[in-house]
Every structure is written in structure tokens, then in C-alpha cells.
Amino acid sequence: MPYTVSAFYTFTLIEDCDALRATVMALGERENLRGTVLIAREGINATIAGPNSGVAVLLDFLRADPRFAGIEAKSSVTEVAPFQRWKVKVKPEILTFGALEADPNVRAGTYVKPQAWNALIARDDVFLIDTRNDYEVAIGSFRGAVDPRTRSFSDFKTYVAENLDPEKHWTIAMYCTGGIRCEKASAYLRAHGFDDVYHLQGGILKYLEEVPASESLWDGACFVFDERIAVGHGVVPAGHGKCGCGWPTVPGEAACRSCGAAATS
16 A cells, blocks of 8 residues: 655644653554654654555644644655654653754754745855754755765764854855754854854755756655655655665666675665
8 A cells, every 4th residue: 555654844832741751652653653643842844654544634633732732744756665653752852962052942043945946045245054864864955965974963063163163154055855954053143143043944844845857956765764764856756775884775776886795775
């Protein structure tokens, strides 16, 4: 059967994390959903899959709560079940970064819709940064983007300290898979003296969903954290596998780009 895949998040104060977890867990089990939902005092972050009707039930339930009314979901359809289990967890952060000043509820950067992204990153005065990790950047990125070569998102703080200067990098644009990393990264930059900071609303997934391939400035595929491994324009599986070392393997290439092992697909 076809599976609807939905990725969404929102930053908002949640004081009843355990109660919300119990309700979402029970609802997902009833609707035959799979995937992971993370809940913290700072908000909610999820990538889920299941029958379209079940995904809709969960989103409708959340959006009926004023705290989650503005949730924007990135959705796609796949014939392969991307997740095997249903997990709802309460965590200290919905995205581990380890910097209290990186609070999107206080100082997030300026959102840029996918339709306006090309014009922004084509500007000569814009410094474009990919906030994802090295194994994600390895199979796809926007043309001209800088790769910070991080192994985990928390490493981004070190990259900023060692490579960026608010006196030199006046206008910064950044992007990530679904938008959530840029929420914290942009808030962190603004807290450290960078005033003109932009980020792609909805992330790469929303861009690939809404911008035609003929107009796209995206090259390659977008790594996703499920059994599809990577998706391309139209948010359809791009045919990648995964090496034992954790890096995605690229269709048509004989060996892993990271460790050199023979590719499995």
C-alpha cells in the first residue's frame, strides 16, 4: 500500500510533555502510524508515515491545539514503508544543539519561501551555508553552498567560532533538510552578532516539492533519515543505498565515497 510520509516541527512552549506523549502515542497506535515524534519543552519534531487518513488524523489533532496551529508539514508518498516502529519520546531538546541562546522562539532568522530562494542565493553579497552534516552534503547541495564539514549538528558552533565574522559576513543564508536545524542555527548566529540571517522555509524537502526541476538550483539528492535514504525532485526516492560506515551510496558509483567499500546499490 502507499505510505504518506510527513515531516513537521514547531517551536512552542510545552509544559505537559508527558501527557502529550501519552495521547500522541495512543493515537498513532490506533491509526497504524510509524516513525518518531520528539517532544520537549521547546516544541515538537516528527517524521511519520502511515495511511494518509491516519497521518491526517494526527495533524488535525495537533493543529486543533493553539500551540501547534501553525504546523506546516512536508509530505510525500512512497510504496516502501520508511519506518518499522512507532516511537514518541520526551527529550531535553527536539534537536540537540547545546546552546541556550539558540532559541527560535526569541530570535530566529528571516524565513524565505522556496519560490524566492533562487533569487536570494544568486546574490553576490550572500554567504550560503549548508547546516547539515558531511554525509548528507556528500550526495547533494545547492550550487555555491559552503559545507561546514560537521559530523553532528552541535559541531556547527565550532564552525561559526572558527570561520564566521559578523564584520565580514554581513548577509548569511542557510538551509537544511526540513528547516528545523536552521531555526536554531539562525537564532544562534543572531545571538552572536549576525543581524542579516535568512533560512529556507520548509527546508530542502519543501523546495524539492514546490520548485520544478527545470528551475532548480539543487544538485544531487537529499538525504533523509528513513529507509528511503535519499529523495530527489518531487520528493521521490532517489535510489540510494547506505554503506556499513553510515554514508549513503550513490547510484552508479562502485564504491562508498567515505570508506571506499564496494557499494551495495
